[in-house]
Amino acid sequence: MKIIVCVKQVPDTTEVKIDKKTNTLIREGVPSILNPDDANALEQALVLKETMSDVTVTVISMGPPQADVMLRECLAMGADEALLLSDRAFGGSDTWATSNAIAAAIRKIGEYDIIFAGRQAIDGDTAQVGPQISEKLGIPQVTYVEDMEIIGDKVRVRRQLEDGYEMIEANMPILLTAVKELNEPRHMYIDKIFDAYQKEIPVLTINDVDITTEEVGLKASPTRVFRSFTPEVKGQGVILEGTEKEVAQKLIGELKGAHII
Template sequence: MRIVVCVKQVPDTTEVKIDPKTGTLIREGVPSILNPDDANALEEALKIKDRDKDVIVSVVSMGPPQAEVMLRECLAMGADEAYLISDRAFAGSDTWATSKVIASAIRKIKDYDIIFAGRQAIDGDTAQVGPQISEKLHVPQVTYVQDFKIDGDDVTVQRELEDGYELIKVKKPVLLTAVNSLNTPRYMAVDKVFEAYQKEITTFTIDDLDITREGVGLKASPTKVFRSFTPPPKGKGVMLEGSSEEVVEKLVVGLKEKHII
C-alpha cells in the first residue's frame, strides 16, 4: 500500500508581521516550518506504516527549492520518499491552480491507496487544496478526520463536527484531511537524520507534469488576496467585584451606558 502525504512549508505565523503601508506579509527573517496540520497527516501515515512494514509513505510538496529542507525533516520522521514540485511557472498560484499542480504530480507517482493532507495551512487557512485535489483526481474525500479504521478496501472515518462526529464509510483510493486532534506528531529520529540527507529528493518541474504553463501561476488563478491586515487590539477588560447582587447591578449599568441594553 502506498500513502501519499501532501505537505507544505509555511512561515511560522507567530513570527509574521504585516507591513502597515502595503498590507502584505513581511517574510524576511521569518522561520519556515512544516505546516502543523500536515504534520498530523504525516504522523497518521507513519502510524499505519508502523503496523505494516509493506506500506510506502511518500511526501509531496509544491514550493521553492528551499522546501527541500522541510521534506528532509519528513524523511527523518520516517517517510520513505519525497517529491518536490518546483518551478517559477507556479509562482502566484491560488488554491485552484495549486491543487491542479499537486494532483498532476500524484498522478505521475501512481498506485496510491490513501492521500493524506492537513485540514488547512496556517498561512492561508482556506482548507481548499485537499478537497480540490480529490476533485481533480476523481477520488472520494473526507475532511476533518479525527479517527478512522482500514479494513481491506474500506475506510471508516470519524469526521469531526462542532457538536460530535459524523461516521462515513468510503472505498480506497480516498483523500483524507487531518485535524490536530487525530494524533500527536512524532519528532525526527536521530538515527534517521543522517539517512534523510543521503536520500535523493525527486523534483518535478512543469515539464514533467501533464499541465500547461497557461493553466497555472498568477494569471490562471481566479482568486486574489485583496488585503492582509492585523485586527485592532481589543479594549482592556473590566473586573467587577462585590457580592453577586452588586456585580449584576454594575454589569447592567455598564451595559446600559454602552447602549448594549
C-alpha cells in the same frame, strides 16, 4: 499499501506582520515551519506504517527550493520518500492552480491507496487544496478526519462537525484531510535526521509533469486578493475575580457602565 502525504512549508504566523504600505506579508526574517494540520496528516500515515505491513509513505510538496528543509524533517519523522514540485512557473498559484500541479505530480507517482492532507494551511486558511486534488484525481474524499481505521479495502472515518461527528465508510483510493484532534504529531528521530540529509529529494519542474503553463501560476489563478491587513487592537479584556455572586454583580456593573443593559 502506498500512502501519499501532501505537505506545505508555511511562515510561522505567530511572527508574521503586514506591511501597511503594500498590504502584503512581511516574510523577511520570518521562520518557516511544517504546516500544523499537515503534521497531523503525516503522523497518521506513520501510525499506519507502524501498525500495518508493507506500507510506504511518500511526502510531496509544492514550493520554493528551501522547502527541501521541511521535507527532510518529514523524512526524519519517518517518511520513506519525499518529492518537491518547484518551478518559477508555479509562482503565484492559488488553490485551483496549486491543486492542478499537485494532482499532476501524484498521477506521475502512479499507484496509491490513501492521500493524506492537512485540513488547511495556516497562511491561507482556505481548506480547498485537498478537496480540489481529489476532484481532479476522480477519487472520493472525506474532510475534517478526527479518527479512522482500515477495514479490508475500505476506510472508516469519523468526520468532525461543529456539533458532533458523522461516521463515513468509503473505498480506497481516497483522500483524507486531517484535523489536530486526529493525533499528536511526533518529533523527528535523532538517528533519522542524519539519514534524511543523505537522501536525494527529487525536484520536479513543470516539464516533468503532465501540465501546461495555462493551468498553473498567477495568470492561471482565478483568485484575486484585494487587500491583507492586521485588525486594529480594540483593547484588552477585563478579568473579574471573586465569588460567583461578586463576579455577577461586577459584570452587571460593567455592562451598565457601557450602556449595554
